[in-house]
Amino acid sequence: MSARPEARGVQITARPITAKAFAPFGDVIETDTVPPQMINEGLCRRFSDLARFDQTGGRIAMSLFQAELREMPYRCNLLERHPLGSQCFIPMSQAAFLVIVAPDEGGRPGPASAFLATNDVAVNIARNTWHGVLAPISGSGLFAVIDRIGSGDNLEEHRLEEPVFVITTP
Amino acid sequence: MSARPEARGVQITARPITAKAFAPFGDVIETDTVPPQMINEGLCRRFSDLARFDQTGGRIAMSLFQAELREMPYRCNLLERHPLGSQCFIPMSQAAFLVIVAPDEGGRPGPASAFLATNDVAVNIARNTWHGVLAPISGSGLFAVIDRIGSGDNLEEHRLEEPVFVITTP
Numbered sequence: 001m002s003a004r005p006e007a008r009g010v011q012i013t014a015r016p017i018t019a020k021a022f023a024p025f026g027d028v029i030e031t032d033t034v035p036p037q038m039i040n041e042g043l044c045r046r047f048s049d050l051a052r053f054d055q056t057g058g059r060i061a062m063s064l065f066q067a068e069l070r071e072m073p074y075r076c077n078l079l080e081r082h083p084l085g086s087q088c089f090i091p092m093s094q095a096a097f098l099v100i101v102a103p104d105e106g107g108r109p110g111p112a113s114a115f116l117a118t119n120d121v122a123v124n125i126a127r128n129t130w131h132g133v134l135a136p137i138s139g140s141g142l143f144a145v146i147d148r149i150g151s152g153d154n155l156e157e158h159r160l161e162e163p164v165f166v167i168t169t170p
Numbered sequence: 171m172s173a174r175p176e177a178r179g180v181q182i183t184a185r186p187i188t189a190k191a192f193a194p195f196g197d198v199i200e201t202d203t204v205p206p207q208m209i210n211e212g213l214c215r216r217f218s219d220l221a222r223f224d225q226t227g228g229r230i231a232m233s234l235f236q237a238e239l240r241e242m243p244y245r246c247n248l249l250e251r252h253p254l255g256s257q258c259f260i261p262m263s264q265a266a267f268l269v270i271v272a273p274d275e276g277g278r279p280g281p282a283s284a285f286l287a288t289n290d291v292a293v294n295i296a297r298n299t300w301h302g303v304l305a306p307i308s309g310s311g312l313f314a315v316i317d318r319i320g321s322g323d324n325l326e327e328h329r330l331e332e333p334v335f336v337i338t339t340p
Contacts, residue, residue, distance in 0.1 A: 047235075145216075
């Protein structure tokens with residue numbers, strides 16, 4: 001019970017997201033990772049099959065999330081994971097958003113990492129991966145989300161003992 | 171063999187897309203159609219389960235399409251349909267795009283209609299529905315696409331005898 005709880009916590013810097021660095025946690029969906037197929041009489045490039053949708057039971061569905069824009073430094077005190085399915089976030093504006101993830105350590109999240117997604121990428125968080133909630137820092141805050149809908153408890157939450165403060169490099 | 175082929179054709183006006191008007195052809199994915207669920211400690215509204223993904227065999231996958239912006243009036247001379255799966259287009263910029271569709275008439279497209287999608291909507295074209303190719307007229311031209319990937323012939327094309335010219339109201 002500190003009088004200045006905000007003075008506690010860990011500061012981490014969000015790294016620009018890359019497919020390689022993010023691989024332990026899921027997929028970065030971008031046009032750089034596969035060669036395109038030309039379709040529509042040469043007027044469209046198709047980059048196929050970029051996310052690993054991974055569901056147990058239920059079905060894959062599409063929803064919209066309208067999230068409030070967050071201010072930096074971003075204070076994160078809650079991580080969650082979805083044991084029954086992956087969750088893919090597709091920004092519907094040219095937004096920047098934070099993706100905070102952590103490895104599992106015996107049923108609890110280990111040390112958190114933060115990534116900054118920009119430049120027209122979507123992010124698919126792997127099933128059962130600890131992550132922070134959707135945190136756009138620019139754009140409209142509107143995202144399409146592809147995740148599992150069905151019966152069963154698909155949400156596990158873990159409140160951090162000390163918050164994580166995320167900053168970005170200038 | 172006309173010397174002035176562009177003088178032939180049918181002109182149609184793209185109507186603003188609405189879920190009701192588009193219902194025979196698929197889903198309009200927007201935040202207006204269902205009440206939201208508040209998630210993430212009140213900082214995000216979730217509008218759940220807005221598209222009817224409909225696949226025969228194969229699997230639902232995610233791809234990116236980078237389409238060239240089209241000029242108006244838009245000339246459409248090719249419709250296609252996908253007998254094995256629905257196809258969902260999610261704009262990743264706040265784009266406007268044309269959605270040209272037609273009813274089936276004995277294995278060929280009947281008269282085409284055009285819709286203008288704007289204001290942060292995605293569009294899911296129902297399985298086996300005749301439609302024009304992705305035709306953004308503003309924005310970045312980048313779309314996430316959720317459709318079927320798998321074996322089997324999932325593309326049927328029909329070249330129109332006379333082109334359709336699509337205009338928008340001022």
